[in-house]
Amino acid sequence: MFTAPAAPWRAVALLLLSLATARAATPVPPETVAAQLREAALAGHSVAYSWVSELSTRFGPRPAGSLNEERAAEWAAARLKALGFDNVHIERFPLTAWVRGGESAAIVGPVPQPLVIATLGESPPTPPDGLEGDVVIFPTLTALEAAPAGALLGKIAMVNLRMVRTQDGAGYSAAVEGRTEGPRVAAQRGAIAFMLRSVGTDGHRLAHTGTVRYADGRVPIPAFALSAPDADQLERLSALGQIPRVHLFSGASYRADAHSQNVIADVRGTRKPEEFVLLGAHLDSWDQGTGALDDGAGTAIIVGAAKLIRDLPHRPPRTVRVVLFGAEEVAQPVKPGGAFGGHAYADTHRTELEHHVLAGESDLGTDRVYAVELPPTQLHGDFAARLQRLLAPLGILPPSRSPEDAGTDVGPTIAGGVPAVTLDQDATHYFDLHHTPDDTLDKVDRAQLEQNVAAWAVLTWLAADSDVNFRADGAVPPPAD
């Protein structure tokens, strides 16, 4: 079956039909409602685009623990109340914020040349006058690991791995370890600083930032991402027989008394309001762009989908909960001085987790959804079949696997036993922009954004309207206290 995206008039007609049907008190089949939600989203009737436009314009970058992040959360809560969501509130949590300072890099010899870099998140500052060293280039993290202890004394270690462009983001997973682990490995071998070719797929003079993993409670040395052309330049200089000597400066700092916050908003269920279908996305962003894609788009997609459900004549039995998480970008297993939004939510709502029937998040920009992953118990059967009938017109493949990693924000919730769902987005182009200054509103593809809203609206409605138990043990959740 293939249904072409509806023209706006058709979606409006369908919505009016839906309202008329509701007035006549004749129950509308769930699949019909889901199709109406899908068509309304495709016709541009969700709030998604205006949400991401206003969020990214008013507040720009929203780094974890910043004033901009907090103001964006206050704006989001006010907007969600105005949109008619229930139980809208902000849950604050403490955080040690990392703050990018001034930063610069340059080849100082043999001929001076500026370099485009971005300090990696959580990494310590250089001395006030910067630091200087010869660059030693390794093709991979593995090659860096093979260098003996002390081999890099006084040097700047550089990993030059080229990330592979893939639909499913596998290229990112393979490359990102260089960023998270590189500084520790380089420091162990005596390096005074670490640089890596940006974990990204573009060729612009824009560096991709991102966090570094703590080791023994800290990032041991200043760490930087180079734009791809700058990494190429250093590689070519070396190939010409020159050893590039580089000066690096970072004025990064930490703020121990900072805080971040999660924003909660519900579409309260009619018959089983204590059962939650949780949709997550994060409100913080990296500080170089305006976080339109990462993750303004994700917040827009789930708010857009939930708002379409909120406005139905009959709301579903289960509660749809939207969580706009804080401080996702600095999330890591062990971080001193603070948690992050995903942990804070799971901790605060620990006792309710057994009533969370399903959780998923949107955090891969606006590119189209091409596949769905369901919990093992529901990979086959009626729910999967019904879902597939409704998602097929969006070009989404039938469910064929279960989520291994449903995302950073919902990770702790899922670790708490909540079944996970993922809508897989095409990642082919996402890592051209990810964590760069180029993450801005003009990169949002409105038609694809609406395809995402349509997919989430369908999935969320079907899950919230059903009695399906997604848990691996097949146990029906006990009644809430």
Place this chain on the structure above:
Amino acid sequence: MFTAPAAPWRAVALLLLSLATARAATPVPPETVAAQLREAALAGHSVAYSWVSELSTRFGPRPAGSLNEERAAEWAAARLKALGFDNVHIERFPLTAWVRGGESAAIVGPVPQPLVIATLGESPPTPPDGLEGDVVIFPTLTALEAAPAGALLGKIAMVNLRMVRTQDGAGYSAAVEGRTEGPRVAAQRGAIAFMLRSVGTDGHRLAHTGTVRYADGRVPIPAFALSAPDADQLERLSALGQIPRVHLFSGASYRADAHSQNVIADVRGTRKPEEFVLLGAHLDSWDQGTGALDDGAGTAIIVGAAKLIRDLPHRPPRTVRVVLFGAEEVAQPVKPGGAFGGHAYADTHRTELEHHVLAGESDLGTDRVYAVELPPTQLHGDFAARLQRLLAPLGILPPSRSPEDAGTDVGPTIAGGVPAVTLDQDATHYFDLHHTPDDTLDKVDRAQLEQNVAAWAVLTWLAADSDVNFRADGAVPPPAD
């Protein structure tokens, strides 16, 4: 007629055939030689790619009057000697150099956000602590001109014109006046600083720099280009009813005792060495990128073409002169404290100009040549027909007009009475990169670079091998002294 680009082995075979023919002392028809040059270029046998790679890698940015520009000139002269050019020398001239200092811009209210800007060339610094003002946005320079005197007192004036993407660069010509004239017009109306949407066609967070025209011997106020997404952001904030307040800082300075230089290299003609076919390109670049496209590519194209001619068994009767100009980017009709390379060449070689039979330059990156423009006397006739037969396999349209503007470098030479030729390059994508940090080697399209070399080699050979008089008056140049 269409000849597919030759495989390398075929070009080599042709060159060997040419050598064998030469040894047999049988004259090779000029069109056959031109076709051999073309095929050798297409097969990658020119030095063009290695030239632009090494130039842009070793010296990076080469701003007018800088150490990098001077070292690049010394390298170029040494390399041209090694390649077997004649009369290789450097001609130095004085210059007041403009030096970009630190620079920054940010929205300071209502919510702080960083902005990506580039200080415009030649513009004065801000006070040491920067300056701050409300932004007044004008859609065009004309709209700014319509503001009454004093209307912008204490304000920052911004022109937000969107450049149109065109094949022939007409979009740039239409938009660039906003950059060159905007600061003067804004200052006359009381503005404390000037910003404009970058004159460019991309959507990246990279600002396009470029010069500002002097008025009464100076640029009156600090002037900046914004990246397109930043201009959009300011426009959207205004549309939300907010007046963006912006802080600007530039530590730009001037160095009055600087110098630049032109590099000259000849392929000395056999029978009429005093007659010159001049090929120009500029060795300086803007300071944000490495000038691989602007104009490393141009220098590579003309050196590549001239070197293929240099290596022929029989050199042409007329001299082929390569001029690598200095300080092109800061060229303007009236600039205090210095000249630029184009003027310096025309002044130094004033008495030889009457023996320059033709002049042209390459300065639009590496995109393919699609048309040729010839002096009016030669638009029709044998030379044009022969040229067209040889250029048609490169996809180049027949000559249909004469150059109005053959380029900045050769401008003063042409103003001195020398006939102009242009090979028109496709400018559709050039202004995505022009004057940005993104002007780096990875943007050089090697196949298109070689198409350019092929076209210049054919044109140059035909002009240097002929007795054609390109002058408007039809006068044959008198014998040299």
